[in-house]
Amino acid sequence: QIDSARLWGSIHETAQFGATAKGGVRRLTLSNEDKQVRDWFRRACEDAGLEVHTDALGSQFGLRKGRDMSKPPVGIGSHLDTQPTGGKYDGILGTLGALEVIRTLNDAGIETEAPICVVNWTNEEGSRFAPAMMASAAYVGDFTTDDILSRKDAEGTTVGQALDSIGYRGDKPVGFQKLGCFVELHIEQGPILEAEGKTIGVVDSGQGVLWYDGKISGFESHAGSTPMPLRRDALATLSEIVLAMESIAKKHGPNAVGTIGEAVIANPSRNVIPGEIAFTMDCRSADGAIMDALDRDLRAAIAEIAARRRVEVKIDLVWRKPPTHFDPKLISAVENAAKTLGYSSRRITSGAGHDACNLNTIMPAAMVFVPCKDGISHNELEDATQPDCTAGTNVLMHTVLAIAGV
Amino acid sequence: QIDSARLWGSIHETAQFGATAKGGVRRLTLSNEDKQVRDWFRRACEDAGLEVHTDALGSQFGLRKGRDMSKPPVGIGSHLDTQPTGGKYDGILGTLGALEVIRTLNDAGIETEAPICVVNWTNEEGSRFAPAMMASAAYVGDFTTDDILSRKDAEGTTVGQALDSIGYRGDKPVGFQKLGCFVELHIEQGPILEAEGKTIGVVDSGQGVLWYDGKISGFESHAGSTPMPLRRDALATLSEIVLAMESIAKKHGPNAVGTIGEAVIANPSRNVIPGEIAFTMDCRSADGAIMDALDRDLRAAIAEIAARRRVEVKIDLVWRKPPTHFDPKLISAVENAAKTLGYSSRRITSGAGHDACNLNTIMPAAMVFVPCKDGISHNELEDATQPDCTAGTNVLMHTVLAIAGV
Ligand SMILES: NC(=O)NCCC(=O)O
């Protein structure tokens, strides 16, 4: 059994780095707050006897030796960055839970056969730089390191510049730390476990993701003197796209979602019809065929709206992550650990993307979910209970012990 | 006849203050560019022999003596501020046209019976500070000077601070310069004169304006893991409001328009359902009963949308300007001047608001319109021809001569 109070203490101690007035955390990747939590994490890993290295994209790896160092390490961890208005648990539970597993094994004097590696992946959230889960995507070879280093945030700062500015461009090449498998603990970020009164979600799959950048070019014109029929209003165009996205997602059933999270009017003024809007779109499904249908329906709807409104709409698919099917053996290991520990559980699909989904493309991976209050995440009000977080961390530890061997 | 080349020269000389790459002007009220054009204008007025004063809200008044100084001056002018992406003519033609009238009278050695006063009104555009036509509204007593001085821009800077920062908080109280009447020359900002091949618009009325500040409070949530039916999406709510506004304006016929020009998502992120949006609304009609109906219909639609989407929407009416009916005698004076000079003309309603609409509430006022290319305004591509601008300035001069007396 892990030390529940110590786990809870480290979650709340690190929540000071970027704490918001509403009880959440604002810790965008590679920001100054992210540097603070990284420094804390490195020290804590070193204090726990781990050998810590940072790779060229800033991901932190803390290695605990195993009896048989020829075996590839069991990877555990998640991320410490947050949304602009994020919570205290998303990613953080999985990273500090992994640290707690190490501390517990140390206290109990348990040596494992295979080594264990704790990881804090850079930019899981994808708010400041696209795509999300950027560093683990480079780790598995979906993108080159140079490509990722050149990605820009809204201010034009590159990942490389941001890494340098906080001193976290590590000296190890991406992929230097081989892993044999990866297990990630996370809050569910959805309402199912809580609604069904289950403590552990045994994650067997994850939704695929489509991310688009969009740009609408209408025509700026005077709000008072331009008759309604003559307008080429970029905001009215966006509005139709938002509602089309909503109804297309609904049409494809419970297994699809679609969101427009960002939309910025260029040079806005009360008495000017908006002429240009930049926006993003996020579509997901756990079913690859539905993802294709979402893409097709969305493009058709946008083409129709743009033509009817005599407005240009450009859509650029910037990221496509196929649905994830986690490793059956690891799924069973998580399920058995929950059973052994006496926690109620159910199989579940992840609505969110996770670093484990990327790792699963080149190694066995799995995830452990715990409930979060009202399914709320990506919100400062995100909440989870200490018993649930403790349970999830116990399941993580017992899964690791089963895989690594004692 | 005015000096067409000199008028054209001063329009293009001052267009350097805030010139944009696309050939427009970005000269927000009380900005540094606005200071530059104000300095230029003051010097030009002084060189033309005018006595120049600035009032407590920064409006500039240049007085040309008349034979009978007991008569109140005939006011002419407009504004030199622009939209964020504005053109070279909106307001500028009317102000520099007024200056050109003075220069022409000087050259011809013409003395008028009543004095003439050239005015550059502060913040006509209303982009940086609300309401539009702020200084002329205070002049006619719609707002107190202190109220206007305390209005804030998006950065929280007050009108008072902005005036001080460019040194244009004048020493004269608002209203110090009495005027007997006011005549404003302006580009039409709509497509009618050009479409009908008319040179002069004799403006007999102006649309009323409703300006609202709105705020939508939904709930931020994860774009991937929040099922569609559980969402309280602020952007989807805004989208319905935009389309409702559009169809309500259309329903009330050609004599109504409605626009949402500003909408800002708080803490936007690609994978977060927007939780909070601040936006503005602009509704207009030349018919007071239609304005009331627009307000009623809009509030009802918003209430229905908000309730259905379980989202809070707050609407604040920040400005209500009733429709304008200009002075019949001055309208005739403009019409006669056009006829005498041999220009084709027609009566017309102003779609945009103007300082003359404010002045008309306490003194006789009228306006002269000239065509602008494709009716485009509040756009960097705004354009007007030298012959049309010259014709409008000639009509302005002959109207002034008829009123002031030679
Ligand atoms: N877990 C999580 O919130 N990931 C962020 C990436 C995404 O799914 O949008």
Ligand SMILES: NC(=O)NCCC(=O)O
């Ligand atoms: N003439 C003009 O564009 N005025 C700006 C104020 C408004 O009508 O919105």
